[in-house]
Amino acid sequence: MVKSKTKDLLDNLEFLAEKAEPSTIKLFRSLKKRKPKSLDAIVQDAHNEVFDKTDCLECANCCKSLGPRITDVDIARLAKHLRIKPGKLIEQYLRIDEDGDYVFQTMPCPFLMSDNYCMVYESRPKACREYPHTDRKRFYQVLNLTLENVKTCPAVYEIVERLKNEF
Structure with a gap:
C-alpha cells in the first residue's frame, strides 16, 4: 500500500516542525518587524x-487534536443543525475551559466520523471554518x-x- 504524501508528512510532522522551529521563529520575527506588503x-x-494538492480527509489532525473555542453563535447554529436545544448541546458536548470558553468535552471532536468527515460540516464552529x-x-x-x-x-x-x- 502506497502512503500518501500528507500521511507521510503527518507521521513525521512533530519532528519536522520542532527541527524547523528555530528558522520559523526567525522568519516570523522578521515578518513582524517588516510587515512586507507582498x-x-x-x-x-x-x-x-x-491546498490544491491537500486532501484534508486524509488527515483531520486538527479535528483529532485541537479543541476549538465554541461561541454562542456556534452553539445556536450547531443546536439548530442537530435539532436540539442549545442547553442540551452544552450539556452533551461542551465544557468550560480554563479561559472561561466553551470547548468540546472530548477529543477527537465528537462530530468527527470514522472516515474523517465532519457530521456537522455545514454548521461547524467558526474556529473550524477559519x-x-x-x-x-x-x-x-x-x-x-x-x-x-x-x-x-x-x-x-x-x-x-x-x-x-x-x-
Missing part, C-alpha cells in the same frame, strides 16, 4: 497551491498561532516552508 499575496498563493488561518488578510497578525499550527497541520508546515524560500 506577504498576504505570497501567503495566499502558497495556501492555494498547497482553520488553519492561512487564507486571510494581515497574516502577520496570526504568526504566533501559525507557529503552533505548523505542529498540527501538514499543509501549514508546507506553506511556512515555502515562505522561508520567499523571504
